[in-house]
Amino acid sequence: MKNLKLIALAFSVVFATACKEIKKETEETIETEVEEVVKEDSTEKKLSITLSPKSDSNVEGTINFTEVDGMVTMEGTITGLEEGEHAIHIHEKADCSSPDGKSSGGHWNPTTQPHGAWGDATGYHKGDIGNFKTDASGKGTVTKTTDEWCIGCGDDTKDILGKAIIVHIGVDDLKSQPSGAAGARVGCAGIIE
Template sequence: MKNLKLVAIVFVLVLGTSCKNDKKENTETKETEVEEVVKEVSTEKKLMITLSPKSDSNAEGAVTFKEKDGIVSMTANITALSEGEHAIHIHEKADCTSPDGKSSGGHWNPTAQPHGKWGAETGYHKGDIGNFKVGEDGQGIVTITTDEWCIGCGDDTKDILGKAIIVHQGSDDFTSQPSGAAGSRISCGGIIE
């Protein structure tokens, strides 16, 4: 009889330990699944910056950058511009302290390419976004989507953090080196978190 009780106790202990291990494995599995979902959600980044007037202009606006799955999209809304075409570029430094915007440096060109139109086979700066049209209302909208940028990834050839968005008085001719002869810098915003 004692042997039967001993066998029963051992059976209960083994079964209890087995269930605890199953629960532990289930808990670990659920924790891993939650971590993967959090990583997936955290891969989506969003950054909003403000554009301030420069060179005695009134041009201002907002720029939104979003990154998901290695693709960055940018939408810029700018107001108080003169009617016509204006250039917009990413410049080297997130420094908009000077009245003329020149404290932001030249175009962001981490791959040492000639200035040109975005996507041109002859080369272009990573900051050569291009031109946009402005109507009588003085408002302009610029959008671009690319896998050639990232937000805070640490890759010197792709990372836009620490750079600046510059809106120019005129249009980019896509040939003049190194800037496209786009005229004064009339609005600036540092790309910072």
């Protein structure tokens, strides 16, 4: 009888140890699979465009767009401007063919709101980015992050593909209709893949 109890005890110890190892391996496998699923669900889109000078300016620059998990970040470096503030907007068409940049149409405004400061309760265009500053050498940077844009999602109220970035010589006053009285268009880049 003692031998039988000893065998049963030994079997229980072996069984418990084996179960612990199987449970540990299963937990490790589950953690790895969850990490992979999260990585697969995370989407990232990138797009880089180059500004060309308009209205006899020397404006140049690069604008980079990155979309991650529904948030679009625009980062740009612009040169060839006078020191001070300048307006930057998204316009309706990715057409920079005219010498004055007017072939890009008006501000991109798919929700038919009045022109204004981004986030203003009275309204603003989806293309109303605002103003950025340039230093004494004429160089400036601009950064904006929003979930109100997307890159190639097909939503007419959010999709920036097929539009244009326009840099203006002047400052957007954030109230004059329909475009903020920002002056001549001195830089243009179509937002295209």
